[in-house]
Each structure stands twice: as structure tokens, then as C-alpha cells.
Amino acid sequence: xxxxxxxxxxxxxxxxxxxxxxxxxxxxxxxxxxxxxxxxxxxxxxxxxxxxxxxxxxxxxxxxxxxxxxxxxxxxxxxxxxxxxxxxxxxxxxxxxxxxxxxxxxxxxxxxxxxxxxxxxxxxxxxxxxxxxxxxxxxxxxxxxxxxxxxxxxxxxxxxxxxxxxxxxxxxxxxxxxxxxxxxxxxxxxxxxxxxxxxxxxxxxxxxxxxxxxxxxxxxxxxxxxxxxxxxxxxxxxxxxxxxxxxxxxxxxxxxxxxxxxxxxxxxxxxxxxxxxxxxxxxxxxxxxxxxxxxxxxxxxxxxxxxxxxx
Numbered sequence: 001x002x003x004x005x006x007x008x009x010x011x012x013x014x015x016x017x018x019x020x021x022x023x024x025x026x027x028x029x030x031x032x033x034x035x036x037x038x039x040x041x042x043x044x045x046x047x048x049x050x051x052x053x054x055x056x057x058x059x060x061x062x063x064x065x066x067x068x069x070x071x072x073x074x075x076x077x078x079x080x081x082x083x084x085x086x087x088x089x090x091x092x093x094x095x096x097x098x099x100x101x102x103x104x105x106x107x108x109x110x111x112x113x114x115x116x117x118x119x120x121x122x123x124x125x126x127x128x129x130x131x132x133x134x135x136x137x138x139x140x141x142x143x144x145x146x147x148x149x150x151x152x153x154x155x156x157x158x159x160x161x162x163x164x165x166x167x168x169x170x171x172x173x174x175x176x177x178x179x180x181x182x183x184x185x186x187x188x189x190x191x192x193x194x195x196x197x198x199x200x201x202x203x204x205x206x207x208x209x210x211x212x213x214x215x216x217x218x219x220x221x222x223x224x225x226x227x228x229x230x231x232x233x234x235x236x237x238x239x240x241x242x243x244x245x246x247x248x249x250x251x252x253x254x255x256x257x258x259x260x261x262x263x264x265x266x267x268x269x270x271x272x273x274x275x276x277x278x279x280x281x282x283x284x285x286x287x288x289x290x291x292x293x294x295x296x297x298x299x300x301x302x303x304x305x306x307x308x309x310x311x
Contacts, residue, residue: 006292007284008252008300010231011045011273013037015258016087017120017235019135020057021127023261023269029055030065034072036273040256041077043274044281046297048073049082049110049169049256056132061087061096063103070104070311079294080303082108082169085157086147094153101160105310107303110197111157111168113177117204118147147204154180158189165304171197171233173205175219182223195301196220196230197254200242208234210245217249229301237265244283255280 013036014027027036037048050073052066053059060066073081083106087097101109120142130136149157161168168190170181184190198216201208206216213232220228231252234242239260243253255276263270263279270276281291298305 005250006290006296006300007247008046008231008292008297009044009277009280009284010047010049010082010252010254010256011037011040011277012049012233012254012256012258013040013273014051014053015256016051016053016059016084017258018123018261019127019132019139021129021131021135022123023257025269025271026057026257026261027273028053028057030068030072033069034076036257037073037079038076040273040277041073041079041294043277044291045079045277046292046294047080047082047108048077049084049254049258051084051087051258056134058132058134058138059087059092061092061099066100066104067311074306074309074311078306080107080297081306081309082106082110084110086110086112086171094148094156098157098160101164101166103310105164105308106166107298107306107309108167108169108195108301109161110171111154111161112147112149112171112173113154114174114180115149116147116173116202118145118173119143119203122203151180151183155184155189158184162189162191165308167191167195167301167303169195169197171199172216172220173199173202175206175216178216178220178223185224192227193300193302194224194228196224196228197233198230199233201235208238208242210242213242213246214249217251233259235259237262237267240280240283241265243280244287247284247289248287253280253284
């Protein structure tokens, strides 16, 4: 691990997994998501990972909502703005999920590295009385649906991002997906530096454990090169512990209400994304890590810059 390596700190502001009944603090609607993202950026996040939601919290692919969110965030912070192409499991087609790339030309976007079962049914236990009628059917439907990312889909995603100058943030849910990426590296269509995001603990993907994280890191370096850069997504109450371990292991960090609704292991709800950002920064700095500024993150990832996006 390089002595002067800085940590790229991402904040996933709202996501498409949790629902409003699980936490009153989950950002929804244009104003709520913009404020949450700007506050997280101003709290020290290098990069923001953004999903779009309607006022009632339902994930949406509506370009009008997307543009209002993205332009609002850009006006309030210089943090790198990344866009999801994962959308919401079962609600959006692959074409809908990727349509944001050509429309908004972001600096970076998630790029899912393979198809998996992606069940959210376990989250129904967090809801005693649904606030909105879409929530339980949305979660329950994931039990019988596959999160589709075929080789054809992945090739299309990589190429359309290349076309619009958008860096791929490859989301890896299981070990075989590293092999998927190795195939496309051999085809010569994946630009360097590669940025991976290991996602552990999804029902249908690799279980959450330090052994699985270590194995993913070692296999990614073996198959994709020692220069590969990586971050980590961990859901639930153990997020901060795993993120610190990942930083010590040579990786970057991600927090946010998309991944965890909590601020600590006992299960106290986080009141904002900014609260989580401040906590992880304090933990990292206590271990003598430095946090990359947005411009330093752009340089490390070789991004095209905020002046070259489509919003």
C-alpha cells in the first residue's frame, strides 16, 4: 500500500433498494435528493453515486426528474457525480437503465458486471406499516426476478460509456463476474485505469465476509492487473467496519443511505448521508489516511471533468 495514497470516498445517496417506510431520513424527490447529495459533498465526499426517485420514493427513469437532480447537485458541490445504470431491480429494462448515459454523459457510472438473482424480500421485515402501496410489492417481486446483465448487455454498457467519455465503475456481486470483465479486457474495450466496486451480501450474490472480500481483491489483481483500483459496498450495520478494513487493504470507501440506513452497529438510524460521511472521514483520519478531493479523485480515475457532462 502506497504511503501517500489518498482514499476516494463515495457516498451513495439514496439508491433503489430501501423504501421510505424503513427510514424517515431516506432522501426522496428532487429537492430531498439534491439537498442530501450536496450536504454529503460539502461534508467531504469525493464522489456521489446518484439514483432518481419520485416524491413517494419510487425509483424512476424519468429524464425530467433526473436532470433536475443532477443539475441541482452540480450547482451545489464540486464532488464527482456518478449515475447508476442499475436502476431498480425488476422495475426497469436494460435499455431504460442505460439511457441515462447518452442523455447526461456523466463523468462516471455504475456498470454491472453480470446477471444475478437479487432478492430484496428480506427487507420486508423492516416495514411494519407501509407508507406507500408500491413498497411491499416492489420488494416481494424481486424474489422471482433476475437482475439481467448478459454479456451482450455488458458489452453494450461498456461501449456506450466509452462513446460518451464516461468511466465505468464495475459493480461485482460474485467472483465469476471478475472473469466476465477479464473477457472484455482481452477484447480491448475496457479503458484503464479500471475501477471496481465489490458488492457483498446481496441475497443471490457473494455472502458478506472478510474471506470473500480478500478473495475478490486477490483474484481481481490476478485476472485484471495489480494496478486495478477498487471500492466496497456493504449493506447494513457493519458498513463502517468493513470500509475501514477495505481501506487498510488498499481500497477506497463508500458509505450512504443506499447501502446502510444506520450510523452504528446497535442500529441507530443515520439522520443523513452527511452524518455517515463525517463519521467515516473521522475514522479514516484517525488512522492517518487522507481523503481525496473531488479533483484529486478525477485525476486518479482519469475522468473527463465536470465541464464535459450533459447536465
